[in-house]
Amino acid sequence: MAHVDVAIVGVGYSKHVSKRRDVNIAELVWEAVSNCYEDAGLKPKDIDAVVTGNMPAFEGVNIPELWGAGHWGAYHKPLIRITTGGTTGGSVVHGAYYAVASGLYDTVLAIAFEKQSDGNSTMGLNTVALADAAAQFQQGVDPGFLAAFGGGAVGIAVYQAASYMKRSGCTTHHLDKVSALCRNNAALNPWSHLKQPGLTPEDVAKTVLMQYPIRFGHVCPATDGACAMIVTTGEKALKLQNKPAYILSCASCSDEAALMGISGSGTTNMDPCAQEHCKLAAKWAYELAGIKDPRREIDVAEPYAPFAHQMLMFYERLLLCDEGEAPAILDSGSMNLDGELPVCPSGGVISTNAIGASAMERVTEVALQIMGKAGDRQVKKEVHKGVAHGWGGAVNLNVVAVLSDTPRRS
Amino acid sequence: MRREVAIISYAQTPYEPDANASREMQVLRVAKAALAAAGLKQEDRYTVVTANNDYCDGRTISNMRLVEPAAAWMKNESKAEMDGAYAALYGLLRILSGDHDIALIIGESQASVYARWLPGIMMMDPTFDRQRWLLNEVSAAALQARAYMNAFGVSEEQVAGVAAKNLDNAALNPLAGNKLAGADAAKVLGSRKLYEPISEMMVAQYCDGACAMVIAAGELAEKAEKPVWIRGVGFAHDSYLTERSLEEMGSLKLAAEKAYAMAGISDPASQVDLAEVHENFAHEELMAYEALGFCGRGEGGAFFDSGATRRDGKLPVNTSGGAIGANVACATGLARIIEAAMQIRGEAGDHQVAKAKTAVATGQTGPCAQESVVFVLGGE
Amino acid sequence: MAEMEYKKETRSVEGSWPMEHWSWKFESIALIAKAREAFKEKKLLGLKCPGCGLVYFPPKPYCRCTGEPDEWVEVKQQGTITTYTFTGAWAYEGIKEEEGPAGEPMIICGVNFDGSDTLTVCILEEAKPEEVFVGMRVQLKWPEKIEGRLDDIAHAVPLKE
Numbered sequence: 001m002a003h004v005d006v007a008i009v010g011v012g013y014s015k016h017v018s019k020r021r022d023v024n025i026a027e028l029v030w031e032a033v034s035n036c037y038e039d040a041g042l043k044p045k046d047i048d049a050v051v052t053g054n055m056p057a058f059e060g061v062n063i064p065e066l067w068g069a070g071h072w073g074a075y076h077k078p079l080i081r082i083t084t085g086g087t088t089g090g091s092v093v094h095g096a097y098y099a100v101a102s103g104l105y106d107t108v109l110a111i112a113f114e115k116q117s118d119g120n121s122t123m124g125l126n127t128v129a130l131a132d133a134a135a136q137f138q139q140g141v142d143p144g145f146l147a148a149f150g151g152g153a154v155g156i157a158v159y160q161a162a163s164y165m166k167r168s169g170c171t172t173h174h175l176d177k178v179s180a181l182c183r184n185n186a187a188l189n190p191w192s193h194l195k196q197p198g199l200t201p202e203d204v205a206k207t208v209l210m211q212y213p214i215r216f217g218h219v220c221p222a223t224d225g226a227c228a229m230i231v232t233t234g235e236k237a238l239k240l241q242n243k244p245a246y247i248l249s250c251a252s253c254s255d256e257a258a259l260m261g262i263s264g265s266g267t268t269n270m271d272p273c274a275q276e277h278c279k280l281a282a283k284w285a286y287e288l289a290g291i292k293d294p295r296r297e298i299d300v301a302e303p304y305a306p307f308a309h310q311m312l313m314f315y316e317r318l319l320l321c322d323e324g325e326a327p328a329i330l331d332s333g334s335m336n337l338d339g340e341l342p343v344c345p346s347g348g349v350i351s352t353n354a355i356g357a358s359a360m361e362r363v364t365e366v367a368l369q370i371m372g373k374a375g376d377r378q379v380k381k382e383v384h385k386g387v388a389h390g391w392g393g394a395v396n397l398n399v400v401a402v403l404s405d406t407p408r409r410s
Numbered sequence: 411m412r413r414e415v416a417i418i419s420y421a422q423t424p425y426e427p428d429a430n431a432s433r434e435m436q437v438l439r440v441a442k443a444a445l446a447a448a449g450l451k452q453e454d455r456y457t458v459v460t461a462n463n464d465y466c467d468g469r470t471i472s473n474m475r476l477v478e479p480a481a482a483w484m485k486n487e488s489k490a491e492m493d494g495a496y497a498a499l500y501g502l503l504r505i506l507s508g509d510h511d512i513a514l515i516i517g518e519s520q521a522s523v524y525a526r527w528l529p530g531i532m533m534m535d536p537t538f539d540r541q542r543w544l545l546n547e548v549s550a551a552a553l554q555a556r557a558y559m560n561a562f563g564v565s566e567e568q569v570a571g572v573a574a575k576n577l578d579n580a581a582l583n584p585l586a587g588n589k590l591a592g593a594d595a596a597k598v599l600g601s602r603k604l605y606e607p608i609s610e611m612m613v614a615q616y617c618d619g620a621c622a623m624v625i626a627a628g629e630l631a632e633k634a635e636k637p638v639w640i641r642g643v644g645f646a647h648d649s650y651l652t653e654r655s656l657e658e659m660g661s662l663k664l665a666a667e668k669a670y671a672m673a674g675i676s677d678p679a680s681q682v683d684l685a686e687v688h689e690n691f692a693h694e695e696l697m698a699y700e701a702l703g704f705c706g707r708g709e710g711g712a713f714f715d716s717g718a719t720r721r722d723g724k725l726p727v728n729t730s731g732g733a734i735g736a737n738v739a740c741a742t743g744l745a746r747i748i749e750a751a752m753q754i755r756g757e758a759g760d761h762q763v764a765k766a767k768t769a770v771a772t773g774q775t776g777p778c779a780q781e782s783v784v785f786v787l788g789g790e
Numbered sequence: 791m792a793e794m795e796y797k798k799e800t801r802s803v804e805g806s807w808p809m810e811h812w813s814w815k816f817e818s819i820a821l822i823a824k825a826r827e828a829f830k831e832k833k834l835l836g837l838k839c840p841g842c843g844l845v846y847f848p849p850k851p852y853c854r855c856t857g858e859p860d861e862w863v864e865v866k867q868q869g870t871i872t873t874y875t876f877t878g879a880w881a882y883e884g885i886k887e888e889e890g891p892a893g894e895p896m897i898i899c900g901v902n903f904d905g906s907d908t909l910t911v912c913i914l915e916e917a918k919p920e921e922v923f924v925g926m927r928v929q930l931k932w933p934e935k936i937e938g939r940l941d942d943i944a945h946a947v948p949l950k951e
Contacts, residue, residue, distance in 0.1 A: 001413065001508055003507075003508060004507070021802060024537060050647070053491075055470065056464040056470065056491065057464060060532070060536065061532060061533075061536050062463070062464075062465045062532035062533045063491070063492075063533050063775070063776065065647075066533050066650060066651075066776045066777070067534070067535040067650040069647060070649050070650060070653065075647075075649065076646055076647065076648065076660075076664055077646065077647055078644070078645045078646055078665075078668075079645070079646075079647035079781065080490055080492065080499065080500060080645070081490065081491045081496075081775075082488060082490060082491065082500070083464070083471075083489065083491045084471065084473060084474075084488060085470070085471035085474060086471075091489070095488070097507075098500070098503040098504050098506075099503055101503075101506075101507035101508070101509065102411075102412075102502070102503040102504075102506035103411070103412045103506060103507075124470060125470070127464075127468075127469065127470040128470045128471055128474070130469070131467075131469050131812070132475075134814065135814065135816055135818075135819060136940060138819075139819065139822060139823075139939065140937065140939020140941050141939070141940045141941055141944070142941055142944075145896075145913065145941075145944060148878065148898060149898050149911055159873040159874070159875055159900060160873070162873050162874055162875055162924065163873040163924055166925070167924075211876070212875050212876045212877075212919065213875075249509070251486055252486050252487060252488060253485065253486060254483070254485065254487040255477065255483065256475075256477055256483065256854055261848070261850070261908070261909075262434070262816075262818060262850065263816045263818045263819060264818065264819075264822050264848055264940055265818050265822065265846060265848050265849060265850035265908075266836070266846045266847045266848050266850065266907075266909060266910055267908055268846070268854060268907055268908050268909075269909065270873075270900065270902050270907075270908070270909045271872050271873065272873060276484075277484055280484060284486065392471070393471060393474045394471075397471075397474065397477075430815070431815065431817065432815045432816050432817040432818070432851075433815065434817070435851060435852060438852045438856060438858075441856065442856050445856075452856055468811075468812035468814060478852060478853070478854040478856075479852050479856075481856045483854040483855070484854075522813075522815070523812055523814055524812055525811035525812075528811055536803065537803045541803065
């Protein structure tokens with residue numbers, strides 16, 4: 001049974017800023033969707049199915065596409081909603097991929113967005129653990145301690161950073177360099193949120209220390225934004241684009257996602273930087289894609305890194321180098337826009353984070369690199385294959401997609 | 411469909427208003443049972459798709475802490491934030507792609523944990539309808555019931571009759587939480603009025619529960635003793651509540667058309683042996699008869715009166731008791747698929763129907779079934 | 791890509807998301823309660839999974855192998871730090887006390903107590919931030935008055951071996 005090739009033929013973004021008070025959810029998403037239709041040269045009537053997702057807590061609306069999707073061209077279409085936290089955008093891409101690869105739906109519109117300014121972001125993040133926190137208060141945990149444990153404004157990524165830095169030898173200077181690299185790249189990306197051309201690691205090192213070891217400059221913003229993508233069969237794609245970007249494979253892998261356990265129980269997730277399941281997801285994705293040596297075959301990577309240390313950590317967990325090698329690879333310049341294996345040429349999540357959308361935007365950015373449509377942020381080297389990654393949960397959900405300029409070899 | 415995919419095994423918890431159980435343990439119980447019944451171990455390769463809703467579970471990323479109980483640790487796992495039948499749909503798509511051969515599907519929620527009216531209200535348009543606090547799941551359903559009944563002369567007695575049928579059917583389903591042996595229309599009409607014309611016993615009351623199902627293609631399906639083949643599937647999204655005709659179940663009609671086309675069914679009334687329909691309200695079942703092509707437009711009431719959909723009729727509907735017998739948000743549609751599969755395998759015990767070769771199962775999401783999914787199942 | 795024109799006239803609409811309406815159920819609390827009782831005897835009780843042998847401390851009713859832990863085993867009161875951070879006045883360099891969530895300086899660490907396969911979160915006392923490292927050995931420090939609360943196991947000190 002031959003594999004049905006799945007290819008991206010259109011990408012659309014809305015404007016991404018911290019507060020889009022000029023539009024409601026339906027209008028924000030329509031910006032991205034209409035740009036996507038235009039980019040693909042397609043209309044709503046050409047769409048066979050729709051996949052959509054966002055994080056339900058942030059806007060305070062349950063299943064927002066119920067009142068919004070008509071505005072996006074989903075009238076009477078098959079539609080499925082997929083929401084998996086920070087990995088939502090990636091999970092939506094997976095859903096769209098499977099819809100086409102199943103052979104049942106030729107052309108699928110994928111939508112991922114977040115409009116955090118509509119709600120209360122802190123509350124939205126807290127509700128990840130509200131139930132367990134309530135259980136722990138009841139059993140005699142000091143609320144002040146729990147708040148302090150939670151990493152304050154930064155969140156529990158501080159624990160992951162501390163552990164990663166120990167394991168890899170990554171220093172705070174490396175974190176500063178990651179931020180500088182990403183924010184400079186973002187300055188070349190018209191739809192990114194935080195553009196900081198000329199930002200230096202020294203500038204980043206001067207930003208306020210939020211909670212050890214993470215500084216303000218190492219953390220992503222909260223963004224309102226939407227992203228849309230159209231995928232279709234390989235056959236149809238060639239009629240629409242000279243150089244479509246094929247999604248060769250998708251894989252996800254999940255670990256227990258609780259640093260503090262559920263309701264006070266101990267968690268077997270002792271090292272938040274281990275991310276063994278990310279390595280598994282990458283392995284499965286590369287296997288399906290027919291990639292035997294990702295270090296040599298992958299030309300560009302968009303790991304999901306709302307925190308600076310994660311760009312290096314996930315570079316390793318995506319099997320692009322050995323454990324502990326990423327800081328040196330950063331130092332070598334290889335991750336730069338003109339390097340051997342550019343990382344986050346879009347600016348990454350650390351520059352733009354509309355949470356529900358950001359994992360899809362890793363995929364669309366790799367696609368644009370492959371299609372040669374990344375404008376000023378197009379990397380210097382020739383791009384044939386790329387890997388896009390999403391991360392979320394409390395600490396432990398990962399999604400991976402491998403893209404290429406040629407379809408999967410059977 | 412490019413692969414033959416079958417339901418291999420399933421498991422359901424009893425459905426109770428308050429199961430006095432944790433969400434995690436409920437999921438663990440059905441996940442283990444379904445895997446064991448399929449002869450699978452956790453080391454085997456399978457993908458997991460769960461259905462759950464953040465507003466019901468009171469947890470953002472509601473699938474996250476279910477990873478372990480769902481036997482999904484270190485597995486390729488995802489979610490549909492809709493009725494459980496959509497998780498089955500997504501699992502099916504994963505298998506059809508060829509990248510997976512086996513999928514474990516799980517749906518759950520616990521009405522005893524959340525305020526039953528809240529998730530429905532939060533689905534309404536936040537800029538207008540939510541501000542006025544007039545629309546919730548029940549009041550919206552009442553508006554639809556009135557529109558439908560007036561359009562086609564359907565009576566409250568007929569609607570009540572459906573509720574009574576399902577409550578009486580539920581009495582033969584050991585898992586159903588809402589049962590009333592010998593229920594009749596009068597009893598239903600005598601129950602407390604909520605929003606005219608809907609009275610309490612016409613509502614599929616939410617309760618606690620979880621269910622799981624293993625579907626597969628390839629070796630596991632070929633070796634299975636009693637595979638229940640998925641012959642067709644269809645799903646559709648209709649316009650928002652106040653932007654469509656409420657006289658018919660538009661999304662269900664569209665979904666059914668696609669599912670029937672895939673399954674090669676041109677005359678459902680004669681080719682379908684039984685149906686398990688997701689009816690959040692009794693009148694929805696009458697509307698479903700029409701949308702599913704069991705009778706003509708506007709003939710749902712008459713079709714019910716004919717007795718065809720009773721458990722001894724020629725096209726039994728909801729012999730399990732349907733959602734009125736047990737309604738678990740994010741699981742009800744999946745339970746309908748399971749119940750239909752049980753019928754085909756002859757495992758429905760006291761509520762087994764005589765002829766069960768081809769069955770239809772439906773699931774819905776959104777107020778007044780704004781979104782529907784239909785499965786057509788058949789045995790060998 | 792098409793340039794979108796910004797609309798100039800918009801209205802914000804207020805609403806709320808009632809948070810008071812859940813009553814979550816846990817089957818772990820009864821198990822943890824038994825462990826909390828044992829604190830009064832200065833004992834740490836974990837629960838072992840019959841399927842894979844992992845020991846959960848504090849106990850948990852289900853395991854990632856889908857087994858159901860059911861064997862009580864004693865967990866040692868020394869352990870290893872697997873991750874940490876500092877918060878409070880130490881950590882908020884550059885933020886004035888009144889601006890940030892300041893409060894008492896704290897070193898928070900994840901401790902894997904010997905004999906268990908899980909992480910427990912503790913405040914490390916009698917140590918300075920620069921002394922803490924992943925792999926450091928620590929000792930549980932019981933409070934003066936043990937009340938059978940989860941707080942009772944929330945403090946540790948460096949282990950002097």
